[in-house]
């Protein structure tokens with residue numbers, strides 16, 4: 001792979017940042033109903049949160065059309081990506097994924113001694129499903145698919161992905177990371193979760209960090225075969241890492257469809273504005289279906305990031321085949337306008 005992140009030499013998380021556009025956070029959340037639910041839950045803080053976890057699991061199971069045994073919660077999907085890596089690579093092996101991909105599970109797999117088998121995205125930034133099928137060998141322990149993909153923001157045709165996951169999971173477990181699923185129109189139809197209901201060895205990950213605007217509250221879940229879930233919970237703790245305030249918040253957020261709809265709608269109008277502005281400056285933005293966009297820039301990546309940072313704008317920079325790309329999260333319209341203003345100045 002020639003893909004890597006150009007890491008900043010400064011702290012993108014500084015409080016003085018005027019527009020935090022580096023971590024694909026939702027600028028509107030958590031919703032008012034979530035804030036109230038969390039306030040009400042504070043007094044229950046003396047109790048372990050197992051019952052709240054069970055309540056959320058029941059709600060998720062009902063929504064996803066599976067049993068409660070098919071669900072595992074974690075403090076963010078990062079925790080579940082890690083736990084799946086821990087149980088998948090006790091003795092090396094390899095992990096097949098797209099390139100570029102969201103590197104979390106791949107980095108953990110590599111740290112445990114596994115080898116990454118990267119398969120380049122197609123020319124239109126979809127997963128190369130035939131290429132990925134060919135990359136599977138006797139040492140493959142896990143296939144990782146991120147749809148929509150990060151850092152590209154692109155999607156893979158869901159019918160083709162469905163077929164791929166169905167075929168491949170008869171040989172190797174397939175992990176499908178759907179962190180940005182809810183930003184798609186008719187999002188549930190793009191999910192691979194019905195494969196789990198049909199018995200396939202597919203692990204679908206979701207998070208409350210993106211559309212729900214709860215990144216700092218740390219709740220995510222996976223949907224997988226009960227044996228697959230048990231293979232994790234036999235070895236590591238599950239609900240012990242969760243807090244009742246966040247669980248109550250997640251329960252409330254699940255019910256707040258109006259808020260989720262509003263976030264999706266604001267995200268798409270701000271994204272549309274941003275893409276039009278950047279395109280009019282002569283840049284080729286990769287069509288995005290998420291809460292961020294990626295586009296190639298025409299200057300040194302480190303210098304670009306520093307220039308933006310000095311004006312209080314945090315973004316991320318990736319190098320793909322020696323070409324630096326800017327990844328900018330979709331913030332509020334005000335933040336998008338400020339980004340465009342600073343971008344013009346820095347690249348002038």
Ligand code: PLP
Nearest residue numbers: 076077078102150179207209220
């Ligand atoms: N998966 C993808 C594709 C992501 O982009 C992110 C966060 O940016 C995560 C997982 C992890 O999110 P969290 O641990 O907050 O659920």
